[in-house]
Amino acid sequence: MSISENTRDILREIGLNAYEVDAYIVLLEGGQMTAMEISRETSVPYSKIYDVLNSLKQKGWVKSSESRPFKYYPVPPIEAIAYTKLRLEDKYQSWETAVSEELQPLYEKRELVERPDILLLRGQQAVLTKLDEVLTKATKEIMIAAPEFARAIVASADPLMIGLKKSVSVKLMVAGKAEDWIFLKKLPGVSELRARDHMFGGGVIADGKEAMLFLGEDKPSLVIWSNHVGLVGFAREYFQFLWDSSGKA
Numbered sequence: 525m526s527i528s529e530n531t532r533d534i535l536r537e538i539g540l541n542a543y544e545v546d547a548y549i550v551l552l553e554g555g556q557m558t559a560m561e562i563s564r565e566t567s568v569p570y571s572k573i574y575d576v577l578n579s580l581k582q583k584g585w586v587k588s589s590e591s592r593p594f595k596y597y598p599v600p601p602i603e604a605i606a607y608t609k610l611r612l613e614d615k616y617q618s619w620e621t622a623v624s625e626e627l628q629p630l631y632e633k634r635e636l637v638e639r640p641d642i643l644l645l646r647g648q649q650a651v652l653t654k655l656d657e658v659l660t661k662a663t664k665e666i667m668i669a670a671p672e673f674a675r676a677i678v679a680s681a682d683p684l685m686i687g688l689k690k691s692v693s694v695k696l697m698v699a700g701k702a703e704d705w706i707f708l709k710k711l712p713g714v715s716e717l718r719a720r721d722h723m724f725g726g727g728v729i730a731d732g733k734e735a736m737l738f739l740g741e742d743k744p745s746l747v748i749w750s751n752h753v754g755l756v757g758f759a760r761e762y763f764q765f766l767w768d769s770s771g772k773a
Contacts, residue, residue, distance in 0.1 A: 526553070538608055539583065543568045543576045548585050551598040558593050584608060642755075645736075645747040654749050655728065655736060662692050662730040667763045669726040670698045670705075674738065697767055699723035718770035727759060735759045 546566040563573040580586035584607035589595045693715045698705040725739040735756045739746040
C-alpha cells in the first residue's frame with residue numbers, strides 16, 4: 525500500500541490501529557468496497573473486519589451505504605483529521621475538568637510546594653551565557669522584544685543567532701524608530717521585524733517553555749530567567765499582545 529512509514533506512524537499516533545490504517549488506505553485506493561473485498565485486499569481477517577470498519581466509522585474516517593450489501597467508502601483525509609481534532613479537543617476538555625476538579629484540590633490540600641527554576645542573572649557575561657543556552661535549545665520559535673537600550677547587544681547577536689536550528693522562526697519586536705533597527709533583518713532566522721514607540725524592558729521567549737525578562741527604562745536593572753509555566757505563558761501572551769499592535773518594519 526503506497527504510503528510512507530512516517531505517514532503510517534502519524535495515523536497510529538492519531539489513534540488508528542494497524543488494521544484500521546490498512547483498511548482506510550485500501551479504501552482510498554479502491555473507492556467503495558464491501559467488507560469482504562476490504563478483508564481480501566488487506567491483512568485484516570474477515571472475522572475482525574466489521575469491528576475494524578465500525579471503529580473507523582466511529583472515529584470519523586469511514587462511512588457506509590444505507591442498503592445491503594453494505595459498501596464502505598473513505599471520508600476525505602482533511603475532513604477526517606479535522607473531525608479527529610475536534611474529538612481530541614473534547615477529550616482534552618474532559619481531562620482538564622477531571623484534573624482540575626479532583627486532582628488539583630488534592631495538590632492544594634497537601635500544600636505541595638512548586639519549585640520551578642527562577643534565576644536572577646547578574647553581570648553581562650552571565651546574561652550572555654544564559655541567552656546562548658536558551659537560543660541553542662530552541663527548536664520551533666523564538667520571540668524577542670528589544671527595548672532601545674538593547675540595541676548594542678542585539679547588534680552583536682550574530683554569533684548567537686548563527687547557532688539557531690534551521691527549524692526556528694524568530695519574531696523580533698523593537699522599540700523606537702523602525703529605520704534604526706532595519707539592519708536586524710539580516711540576522712539568521714528572523715521571519716518578521718516589528719517596531720513600536722516604546723517598550724518597558726524586553727525579553728526572549730523560547731518555544732513557550734522558558735523566558736528571559738529584561739526590566740528597566742534606560743538600562744536593564746533586573747534580568748530574570750525562568751521556566752515557570754505560568755510566568756512563561758503570561759510573558760508569551762503579553763508579547764503577542766504587543767506584537768499585534770506594532771507596525772511592520
